[in-house]
Amino acid sequence: MSPFLLTRTLPADATDAALRADVLSGLTAQPKTLPPKWFYDAHGSDLFEEITRLDEYYPTRAEREILIARAGEIAAASGAKTLIELGSGSSEKTRHLLDALPELHTYVPVDVSESALKGASEALLAERDGLSVHALVADFTHVLELPDSPGPRLVVFLGGTLGNLLPDERAAFLKSVRARLAPGDGLLLGTDLVKDEATLVTAYDDAAGVTAAFNKNVLTVVNRELGADFPAGEFDHVALWDPDNEWIEMRLRARRALTVKIRELDLVVQFEEGEELRTEVSAKFREEKVRQELATAGLRLDQWWTDAAGRFALSLATAD
């Protein structure tokens, strides 16, 4: 039996406290916002997996194509004994890397979604004898207490999740990753690329409405956890391209004027008809921007690979 540990790095009520703080500051701000990490309860994680299988959602297929083509090179360049994956979700694509790293000692998936971590870890342990899996239920934007495990370490951040952080959050996040890397350690980063607006918007507004359900799930989470009464059916899913910031925004637009009570916060929030709540940004990148942001954090871009259609990129970086 392979060793398995699941650590909650946060005290039991920390998630609740963080949700309260985010909901209070986001819903009293103008325009209203909520951070995307609150999509991912068990149902939200399942909906995200469904999104990855949609025809319109090309990023997962494009990133998998690169991983399959480059796993050997990544493994040879990193020689990783420990693989730390931030926002690991189902760890489904990561299997291509794990297969290429027979010497790997420890896999550390990190995610806010405990259900996703458990599902992924159980599946991996059933398949891979001898691999030690130490799952962390943690927020990767906070200081991470990583387990003691042998180097070299490769930090993996896939799915374009970096793009969900705003520019100042991205800079702080990349610096904190850099601070955890020793000489010889690396970062493997997946970033979605700037492309035509129609392809981008369609990827976030599929015909079957799965992304709309995922978007509205954040309201269900706030209703359940904080005793709110958001009528999810009274909001429309909106995905739009912001060409100045080069990011997609997902929003929820109130169909009519609404008054929402959030019991646990003793808060009443008014929405005007047509008012929008921003629930996610998903920044799209160009090679130069990735190189620059990595350099600012003290990371050197060594390899830049894209899928054949040039839709998505994987970068391999090392500490300077």
Ligand SMILES: C[S@@+](CC[C@H](N)C(=O)[O-])C[C@H]1O[C@@H](n2cnc3c(N)ncnc32)[C@H](O)[C@@H]1O
């Ligand atoms: C866009 S999905 C990507 C999942 C997977 N890496 C992939 O490529 O398919 C983002 C993942 O990051 C997790 N996540 C989002 N914000 C997080 C945070 N602040 N800390 C830890 N995990 C987070 C979500 O639960 C989800 O599993």
